[in-house]
Amino acid sequence: MRIPCPHCGARDVQEFTYLGDAGLQRPDGLAATEAAMFDYVYLRDNLRGLHEELWYHGAGCHAWLAVRRHTLTHAIESAVPAKSRWTGAAA
């Protein structure tokens, strides 16, 4: 598996560290209910299909990426800087 890093080009998956589902939004720790926090920490959609997930390019540009990858075929559709996922801006 190779991940097309927007900064470094296609690189072997060994250069990256996986975190998991990029769709999770951490609730505001002071305002959130216990139930919302439980949901965020423990529950996952765990999709079979296209999955948007966070990878860290530790042996390259040190950027966090949001990668769209198919969990059945391992085919990668896109990889963008994780920042842009929330700000909409190209980082």
Added chain:
Amino acid sequence: MRYSIFSLIGQTLKGHRGWQPTWRDAAPKPEYDVLIIGGGGHGLATAHYLASRFGINNVAVIEKGYIGSGNVGRNTTIIRSNYLLPGNTPFYELSMKLWQGLEQDVNYNAMVSQRGVLNLFHSDPQRDAYARRGNAMRLAGVDAELLDRERVRAMVPFLDYETSRFPIQGGLLQRRGGTARHDAVAWGYARAADSRGVDIVQNCEVTGVTIMNGRVSGVATTRGPIRAKKVALVVAGNSSRVAAMAGMRLPIESHVLQAFVSEGLKPLIDCVVTFGAGHLYISQSDKGGLVFGGDIDGYNSYAQRGNLPVIEDVMEAAMGLWPGLGRVRLLRHWGGIMDMSMDGSPIIDHTPVQGLYLNAGWCYGGFKATPASGFCFAHLIAKDEPHPVAAAYRLDRFATGRVIDEKGAGAQPNLH
């Protein structure tokens, strides 16, 4: 037909032409008392214990592929009960006791072999951690022995003791641990359940769970709808997908684990050895192949095949432990999809839907649990209350903080 030395001799004289199919290839009936989704080891064991111990025979096991096509036929066959935490130890010890009587119980040769499981340690802190684990096991009535380096060397003389990056200092040995032939476990339970009237329905995928007024009433399948008073979900690796059919989200991610087998060799290693300085375990099958494995690939996957980095990682660890392996050729490798739970421990519990029961989250250690998982799940389904040794495997433990985290890795499933 019961298997025995007499049936074997009789069949030998008749040229082996009179053997019956091991179980019926049943077509689904319109309704069952208990419908089990998933014909892996745990689903089949659940059916066997429901029928043999709890007198519930109107049962179907619904399997989307064929029996043994999932993890029960893909694992590296290690059985052991060397757990540390109170939520786990008595459960896995019940499983070990059931393994010891399994073949008599189901009248099938599962090749249960108590050849010993030896966990190596390579540093002082690791020795202390293993001593603690061994003591916890002994307090719970489980056998454990802490061996120094010379006693380990007497058992497995060919490992690299001094010159390696992580010299071996000793090991924690559970002599009652060992291996069992994984497919035979599936076949034995299938045959035993079938002989008590359980329908084993293959090539039938569950595509929906029917719920009326908060109570389960049956399932939709690729072979039509089936009604059921109780539905048991036990689909290791696909738990999130089937639970979603009942409107649930689980504390689980699906990950791929690979396994490897070498060419067949003469007897070399007569126990299971695990490397303590990396993730590697190795044993030798009765056919002669070395069977080994290591870490999961580490990212969500439903692919039943892994990638090269983990293959390299496992081979490096193997060479670090046992340099002589460099002369051995790898014959084949494969992957299986497992439920990695948020604390590394399983779930055997009711669900918010009445009549729907959940057995999930076995991570890469669920083969050894097969007998106790089936027994405790059958207990839960039959009596509507948890078996005492499985009472900690609750679905709500993540919300209440009563997690069972053997590794102390937190809610990061790929680290367990």
